[in-house]
Amino acid sequence: xxxxxxxxxxxxxxxxxxxxxxxxxxxxxxxxxxxxxxxxxxxxxxxxxxxxxxxxxxxxxxxxxxxxxxxxxxxxxxxxxxxxxxxxxxxxxxxxxxxxxxxxxxxxxxxxxxxxxxxxxxxxxxxxxxxxxxxxxxxxxxxxxxxxxxxxxxxxxxxxxxxxxxxxxxxxxxxxxxxxxxxxxxxxxxxxxxxxxxxxxxxxxxxxxxxxxxxxxxxxxxxxxxxxxxxxxxxxxxxxxxxxxxxxxxxxxxxxxxxxxxxxxxxxxxxxxxxxxxxxxxxxxxxxxxxxxxxxxxxxxxxxxxxxxxxxxxxxxxxxxxxxxxxxxxxxxxxxxx
Ligand SMILES: NC(=O)c1ccc[n+]([C@@H]2O[C@H](COP(=O)([O-])OP(=O)(O)OC[C@H]3O[C@@H](n4cnc5c(N)ncnc54)[C@H](O)[C@@H]3O)[C@@H](O)[C@H]2O)c1
Ligand SMILES: O=P(O)(O)OC[C@H](O)CO
Numbered sequence: 272x273x274x275x276x277x278x279x280x281x282x283x284x285x286x287x288x289x290x291x292x293x294x295x296x297x298x299x300x301x302x303x304x305x306x307x308x309x310x311x312x313x314x315x316x317x318x319x320x321x322x323x324x325x326x327x328x329x330x331x332x333x334x335x336x337x338x339x340x341x342x343x344x345x346x347x348x349x350x351x352x353x354x355x356x357x358x359x360x361x362x363x364x365x366x367x368x369x370x371x372x373x374x375x376x377x378x379x380x381x382x383x384x385x386x387x388x389x390x391x392x393x394x395x396x397x398x399x400x401x402x403x404x405x406x407x408x409x410x411x412x413x414x415x416x417x418x419x420x421x422x423x424x425x426x427x428x429x430x431x432x433x434x435x436x437x438x439x440x441x442x443x444x445x446x447x448x449x450x451x452x453x454x455x456x457x458x459x460x461x462x463x464x465x466x467x468x469x470x471x472x473x474x475x476x477x478x479x480x481x482x483x484x485x486x487x488x489x490x491x492x493x494x495x496x497x498x499x500x501x502x503x504x505x506x507x508x509x510x511x512x513x514x515x516x517x518x519x520x521x522x523x524x525x526x527x528x529x530x531x532x533x534x535x536x537x538x539x540x541x542x543x544x545x546x547x548x549x550x551x552x553x554x555x556x557x558x559x560x561x562x563x564x565x566x567x568x569x570x571x572x573x574x575x576x577x578x579x580x581x582x583x584x585x586x587x588x589x590x591x592x593x594x595x596x597x598x599x600x601x602x603x604x605x606x607x608x609x
Contacts, residue, residue: 273297274345274443277374279359281308281333283321283416283554284379285350291419292348293328295446301333302340309333321554325420338366344374346443347404349395352555353382353465356391360398367403377408377429377440381464382557383564390461406436409457410444411464412515413523415530422448428516429453430460452515459511462502466565466579467521468558470494471532472539473582474525476592479540490578491525497576500609501565504574532558545586562586577602 274297278289281303289301303309311317312333316326334340341347341363351359356378376399380391389397392407412427419425427444429451431437437453444451454460473494477486498521499512511517524530535556538548549556566583569576581599584590 275343276300276346276348276443277302277340277344278348278350279337279340279363280350280355281305281312281318281321282350282352285348286312286318286321286327287325287416287420288348288350288379288410289331290327291446291449292443293331295443297443299331300340301331302337303333303335306335309335322416322420337362338370341366341370341372341374344372346375346377346440348410349376349378349380349391351378351380353380353384353391353557353560354555356380357384357394357398360395364399364403368400370403373403373405375405375408375436375440377410379410381411381468382561383465383568385560385564388564388568390458390465392457392461406431406433407457408437408440409460409464410440410451411460411520413519415523415527417529419449424448424450426450426452426515426519428460428514430455430457430516432457454511454514454516456508456511458505459502459507460516462505462507463498463512463517464520465557465561466498466501467494467517467524468532468556469562469565469579469582470498470521471524471530472536472556472558472562472586473578475530475533475536475538476540476582476585477536477596478533479537480592480596481540487526491521494525494578495521496607497574497578501569501574501576504572531556535559539585540592559586 276292276297276299278285279302281301289299293299316329378391408429408431414425414427429437429440441451474487474490535548562582565579581595584595585592
């Protein structure tokens with residue numbers, strides 16, 4: 272059945288997911304804070320700043336008025352980077368309190384909040400009035416916007432504490448090229464989503480330095496071990512980390528030139544500075560802030576995360592990459608399976 276859906280955030284992922292939902296026959300309104308971007312979408316059906324040379328469904332409309340976007344919404348999809356999520360959720364919460372709707376909330380944010388160390392669903396829950404939405408679901412997994420736009424076969428995870436809610440959202444997204452699985456491990460899915468970006472930066476660094484397949488496979492495997500350790504310390508299900516939101520997203524992000532986090536690492540490995548890379552990317556590189564949060568949390572909770580710590584030293588302490596790599600490889604031998 273056709274539903275009314277609002278997508279908040281018209282970057283790469285928000286605009287492409289809005290298009291998937293429109294293709295699935297839903298009435299979708301995309302909210303953006305940029306009047307130029309809304310006009311471009313409504314007039315030319317494009318969003319050139321984020322996904323080049325792609326024509327969106329003409330039924331997809333955009334607005335800068337959040338109240339207009341969410342009017343009558345059955346689902347509201349938040350596609351905002353970690354840094355802006357609380358602010359947008361706050362704005363949404365104020366509107367929901369005054370409106371006669373009770374939508375499902377879904378978010379796709381991959382990060383952890385600086386300072387509070389909160390996961391995206393925790394931030395959203397803190398900002399929305401409890402009785403004015405049905406619950407929160409998380410969409411994650413190996414899914415580059417550019418590939419989804421081209422109908423590359425894609426499988427994602429929809430996580431929620433409430434199984435029926437996850438199934439409802441699964442039904443909205445499923446089609447011939449987009450497959451969704453449900454998962455009840457919200458903590459594991461959100462931790463995996465945030466931390467894979469850090470390991471992807473590390474993988475890019477190794478490639479940028481000229482290391483080859485063995486090095487990358489070792490980094491991905493041991494990176495997954497520390498992501499799992501971190502997640503399990505928060506009560507996550509270890510099985511989540513061998514699923515789509517875990518190894519799936521880690522592989523796609525840590526091996527693809529489509530990944531902004533991998534590309535950022537590659538350029539670091541080639542000697543560029545973080546400031547230069549961020550200025551040229553023009554889109555969010557979530558791993559750069561997540562590495563700081565993850566490093567701080569791991570230190571507080573005594574979770575061993577040598578790769579994350581190494582990337583932290585490169586990004587935030589300016590330590591030479593070659594020195595960090597030597598240190599990592601020179602650590603005392605240990606056992607693989609804990
Ligand atoms: N791009 C992908 O392929 C992809 C896939 C899966 C998940 N994600 C995740 O989805 C989230 C969004 O990523 P993206 O790729 O769309 O980012 P992006 O950089 O392409 O776009 C971000 C959008 O959010 C908007 N925004 C940021 N702060 C805002 C604020 N305070 N108020 C209003 N709008 C604000 C920006 O204007 C921009 O339109 C990230 O957490 C990312 O990790 C991205
Ligand atoms: O481009 P990246 O590195 O932010 O990765 C995008 C998605 O998270 C991949 O699933």
